Amino acid sequence: MNYGILFAGVGGQGVLSMAAIIGRAAMAEGLHAKQSEVHGMAQRGGAVQAHLRLSDGPIESDLIALGSADLILSLEPVEGLRYLRFLSRTGTLITAAAAFVNIPDYPDIEGVLQRIRGLPRAIVIESDRIAEQAGDLQTVNTVMVGAASHVLPLEPESLEAALTATFERKGEQVLRANLAAFRAGRAAAG
Amino acid sequence: MTQRILLGDESVALGAIHAGISAAYAYPGTPSTEIMEYLLRHQATHRRPHAAWCANEKTAYEEALGACFAGRRALVAMKHVGLNVAADAFVNSALVAVHGGLVVAVADDPGMHSSQNEQDSRFYGDFARVLTLEPATQQEAYDMTREAFDLSEAFRVPVLLRLVTRLAHSRTTVATGAPRAENPIHKAPQRSTWILLPGNARRQWSELVARQPDLLAWSESCRWNHLALHSARRDLGVITSGIARNYYRELLPELGAAPSHLHVGAYPLPVERVRMLAAQVERVLVLEDGSPFIERQLRGLLPGRLSVAGRMSGEIPPTGELTPDLVRAALGLDSRPGLAVEGVALPNRPPQLCQGCPHAHAYKALKQALEGLEASMVTADIGCYTLGALPPFSAIESCVCMGASIGMAKGAAEAGFHPVVAVIGDSTFLHSGLTALMDAVAANANMTLLILDNQTVGMTGAQDPIVPSARLDAIVRGLGVDPDHCHVVDAHPRRVSQNAAILRREIEHRGLSVVIARRECKEVTRRKARAAGGSERAETGAGTEATIS
Numbered sequence: 182m183n184y185g186i187l188f189a190g191v192g193g194q195g196v197l198s199m200a201a202i203i204g205r206a207a208m209a210e211g212l213h214a215k216q217s218e219v220h221g222m223a224q225r226g227g228a229v230q231a232h233l234r235l236s237d238g239p240i241e242s243d244l245i246a247l248g249s250a251d252l253i254l255s256l257e258p259v260e261g262l263r264y265l266r267f268l269s270r271t272g273t274l275i276t277a278a279a280a281f282v283n284i285p286d287y288p289d290i291e292g293v294l295q296r297i298r299g300l301p302r303a304i305v306i307e308s309d310r311i312a313e314q315a316g317d318l319q320t321v322n323t324v325m326v327g328a329a330s331h332v333l334p335l336e337p338e339s340l341e342a343a344l345t346a347t348f349e350r351k352g353e354q355v356l357r358a359n360l361a362a363f364r365a366g367r368a369a370a371g
Numbered sequence: 372m373t374q375r376i377l378l379g380d381e382s383v384a385l386g387a388i389h390a391g392i393s394a395a396y397a398y399p400g401t402p403s404t405e406i407m408e409y410l411l412r413h414q415a416t417h418r419r420p421h422a423a424w425c426a427n428e429k430t431a432y433e434e435a436l437g438a439c440f441a442g443r444r445a446l447v448a449m450k451h452v453g454l455n456v457a458a459d460a461f462v463n464s465a466l467v468a469v470h471g472g473l474v475v476a477v478a479d480d481p482g483m484h485s486s487q488n489e490q491d492s493r494f495y496g497d498f499a500r501v502l503t504l505e506p507a508t509q510q511e512a513y514d515m516t517r518e519a520f521d522l523s524e525a526f527r528v529p530v531l532l533r534l535v536t537r538l539a540h541s542r543t544t545v546a547t548g549a550p551r552a553e554n555p556i557h558k559a560p561q562r563s564t565w566i567l568l569p570g571n572a573r574r575q576w577s578e579l580v581a582r583q584p585d586l587l588a589w590s591e592s593c594r595w596n597h598l599a600l601h602s603a604r605r606d607l608g609v610i611t612s613g614i615a616r617n618y619y620r621e622l623l624p625e626l627g628a629a630p631s632h633l634h635v636g637a638y639p640l641p642v643e644r645v646r647m648l649a650a651q652v653e654r655v656l657v658l659e660d661g662s663p664f665i666e667r668q669l670r671g672l673l674p675g676r677l678s679v680a681g682r683m684s685g686e687i688p689p690t691g692e693l694t695p696d697l698v699r700a701a702l703g704l705d706s707r708p709g710l711a712v713e714g715v716a717l718p719n720r721p722p723q724l725c726q727g728c729p730h731a732h733a734y735k736a737l738k739q740a741l742e743g744l745e746a747s748m749v750t751a752d753i754g755c756y757t758l759g760a761l762p763p764f765s766a767i768e769s770c771v772c773m774g775a776s777i778g779m780a781k782g783a784a785e786a787g788f789h790p791v792v793a794v795i796g797d798s799t800f801l802h803s804g805l806t807a808l809m810d811a812v813a814a815n816a817n818m819t820l821l822i823l824d825n826q827t828v829g830m831t832g833a834q835d836p837i838v839p840s841a842r843l844d845a846i847v848r849g850l851g852v853d854p855d856h857c858h859v860v861d862a863h864p865r866r867v868s869q870n871a872a873i874l875r876r877e878i879e880h881r882g883l884s885v886v887i888a889r890r891e892c893k894e895v896t897r898r899k900a901r902a903a904g905g906s907e908r909a910e911t912g913a914g915t916e917a918t919i920s
Binding site: 191192193204208213214215216217218219225226227228240241242243244245246247248249250259260262263265266267268269270272283284285286287288292293296300 | 485537538540541543614616617620621695699706707708709712713715716717718719720721722724758762830
């Protein structure tokens with residue numbers, strides 16, 4: 182089994198934390214994992230991506246090749262489309278619905294979402310609304326991990342355990358909101 | 372044996388700790404920063420080894436060299452362009468007889484994700500005539516770092532460990548071994564080997580040159596340089612270095628019969644192994660992430676029997692980062708395009724200053740101060756504030772190397788240009804701006820220096836600057852800047868006009884003036900608030916470091 186995930190978003194949205202949780206769950210299941218991320222200048226309000234490769238055997242490359250990602254998991258619609266050339270012809274794009282507009286030439290969001298919905302396998306998640314209902318607007322990336330849980334080659338229990346391990350030191354309230362966000366995201370994509 | 376999840380950078384840090392270093396020094400710079408970050412976290416819980424940020428890469432290198440002078444092992448870490456700053460110390464330290472292991476970990480940035488050039492540090496290792504190691508994986512980063520200290524002591528040279536962005540910033544499982552004890556303090560036995568007076572230096576240089584065959588003999592037989600000859604295939608041989616091997620190996624199943632393959636992880640280049648490969652094949656493809664360092668050596672000057680392919684022949688683009696897809700194309704395999712975006716024009720989303728960044732308020736004041744002037748020149752420097760080059764600010768006109776803003780402003784002023792403003796951040800100023808400001812004071816250069824003091828090293832993740840902000844103006848005055856033309860202002864949005872007026876007055880002043888625009892980085896303020904509140908969410912993958920067995 183080889184599985185490649187390309188995470189996308191805008192610097193500051195929490196792209197790396199999505200990758201960290203899924204990577205943690207994969208390793209707990211005994212899978213091999215390599216997670217590549219970009220730090221530094223690229224982070225500040227600009228386009229950010231991270232690659233996570235999972236396998237039941239050793240992994241060579243830290244990067245996903247073009248046309249070979251099984252999943253693009255994006256916190257922002259335009260950023261999800263940006264890496265489409267990495268998506269395999271059988272891969273899935275899952276993106277948050279809300280536009281992050283910090284550039285003057287941001288395209289018409291309806292056109293962007295229409296283009297995404299026209300893909301063979303795409304899911305658009307109203308993650309802001311779901312996160313709010315879960316009790317914490319900061320849980321948007323956890324909502325997205327929940328939405329991805331149907332296609333990931335991981336047990337939802339492993340993902341919940343990874344969330345627990347990540348958030349329990351931040352207090353019961355934060356943990357509860359993240360678990361609720363995960364389940365609501367999973368339900369929304371199911 | 373313990374398994375840990377580590378970044379390439381962290382693997383180097385832990386390898387050094389387990390090799391028994393007594394000290395580590397660094398200046399932050401992407402993609403090397405996480406080496407020292409890891410060492411500082413380790414120091415906080417284990418007390419040893421001593422780990423510290425330094426004013427710049429040169430002071431960091433010299434401090435590490437001092438630890439080695441005392442017989443201890445030391446690590447120094449920096450990004451590739453940092454080695455330019457430390458080059459004086461690095462190249463000369465190859466001549467002294469190192470007896471405490473000295474390893475310089477340098478993270479190159481092919482593709483310039485967060486740098487102003489993509490120079491390849493392997494040239495430096497060759498230039499200084501030392502050993503260079505180039506890990507392909509996080510495991511090798513750990514293992515090579517450990518071994519590098521033994522090699523440094525065995526061959527009495529500093530060892531350069533070359534990383535690239537993709538390895539430095541990728542995490543996976545690493546198996547670690549038992550830590551070695553630190554070296555006892557043991558001063559260099561022969562001081563003449565450390566006093567590079569011409570008489571001594573000639574002898575040390577000759578000895579270093581005479582030691583080269585030993586370095587080469589090690590490189591020819593070491594486990595990092597691996598040759599696999601396959602007589603079934605004569606049309607193609609492949610040489611990989613560093614992480615290029617990962618991309619190549621992944622494509623092997625698509626290549627049919629495997630070509631003969633030499634992987635290079637240690638330099639000087641194992642010439643005999645290269646010759647053995649070349650004797651078997653008609654054509655060699657060289658895959659390296661960075662400059663055509665090996666490829667150029669293979670080509671030499673005169674035409675030969677062997678056909679060599681790589682960056683210089685166009686099989687791989689001459690610039691930019693190596694990727695799995697470039698390797699695929701260079702091997703003649705069909706491309707595998709993914710889905711295409713049609714019907715939507717995707718705008719670029721360049722990095723930008725954070726909402727409410729004090730630099731933005733300082734740039735507004737500067738733009739206002741320059742309004743109405745016939746001409747103006749704004750030289751600038753390296754940090755978050757370099758983003759002031761982009762709209763909506765478009766406030767700066769140069770970014771070359773650490774500290775260049777001040778020297779360039781002085782040069783332009785002395786060439787007759789007026790007005791000239793140099794813009795530099797607090798940490799960059801402390802790194803390389805002080806000496807240039809000394810020149811400007813000596814000449815009373817007709818220029819204005821604007822120091823953007825956000826009280827942190829912002830771009831690399833908010834490290835503390837080497838000198839607290841409160842002492843910055845005392846340093847500036849101490850260098851001899853006229854106190855009447857040295858101001859500290861608050862880079863607050865409500866003070867833009869007031870600050871603009873002060874800047875305008877100082878720009879019009881004939882002579883040197885300095886304005887320090889002070890206000891804490893928003894990110895630091897936010898972090899402090901979060902730490903005080905106790906509830907913090909995972910912003911990075913740092914929380915994933917865990918012992919899993």
